[in-house]
């Protein structure tokens with residue numbers, strides 16, 4: 001166990017222990033483990049938080065993406081634009097549906113889907129699915145304009161971005177998951193809003209899509225015994241909903257603390273070695289799911305930090321277009337050079353709401369020590 005882990009789920013539980021224990025006990029005693037009252041209550045609260053008319057609880061972030069693409073009719077012969085620099089779950093459901101992921105180059109500064117790169121493939125894709133990577137919204141107005149002009153839906157992979165905000169030119173603010181036709185969220189335990197197991201949600205303001213996704217997640221049911229379509233078993237558990245409802249009440253404050261810690265890292269690490277620190281464009285407010293910097297010394301710095309008991313990580317070392325699982329798509333090293341540079345140089349430092357100022361100083365000191373020696 002590193003002295004300072006990358007994420008600290010025990011600290012998170014300690015902060016919420018009494019309310020979570022009570023909420024879990026209520027579900028256990030009530031025994032409505034499937035579609036209990038807490039599911040609908042959490043869905044309403046999460047939709048209100050995101051600023052959408054609907055939220056549908058599902059079994060994971062991956063399921064959220066799968067059900068969303070299925071509801072939009074993605075199937076064999078289709079292509080879906082996804083960034084190459086992301087977690088594999090952004091692309092897997094595309095493949096499950098018989099469609100082909102079209103891996104799009106990312107922006108050198110932010111790591112999000114590059115609108116210029118999308119432009120060159122927009123005419124061939126059925127859906128555009130950017131990722132608000134590390135909690136920073138992508139350039140929604142540029143990507144959204146391209147999708148709108150091409151007449152294809154934009155689906156946001158907001159698995160890392162609960163509460164992140166994008167500011168329009170007129171000053172109005174939209175939260176992650178509320179801009180596109182659909183937003184897909186993960187409540188994997190280490191995410192900004194984390195369950196005690198797998199869980200996820202789909203957000204949308206389109207009532208027909210919400211109904212369709214809800215039905216697909218529950219065996220295609222119209223009623224208890226009538227199945228309109230062949231669906232899936234991908235509901236949100238009542239127990240997870242109960243935990244999530246408790247943690248949602250402190251999400252805003254947790255995100256604020258993450259922003260403070262990120263600002264502290266930025267000021268304390270500015271100018272150290274060859275570090276490139278994460279940027280935040282003026283029209284976006286990220287929620288720092290991860291604090292990811294870049295350095296040509298990535299592997300050596302990672303080893304140094306781990307040696308010092310600091311749980312640094314890499315998100316993600318192998319870009320999707322070069323994953324063995326996607327070898328059949330025929331991509332080669334060098335095809336997406338900006339993505340490949342991210343994969344080579346990115347390093348994630350510990351960042352979670354319970355990280356103390358002292359712990360942050362310890363991390364900073366170890367990063368500085370590394371660069372003093374090279």
Ligand SMILES: *Cc1c(COP(=O)(O)O)cnc(C)c1O
Pocket residue numbers: 060061062063086087089090131157159160185186187188198199200
């Ligand atoms: C976590 C994550 C997912 C998948 O979510 P699960 O809940 O683990 O299935 C999808 N996309 C991104 C970008 C993620 O970080």
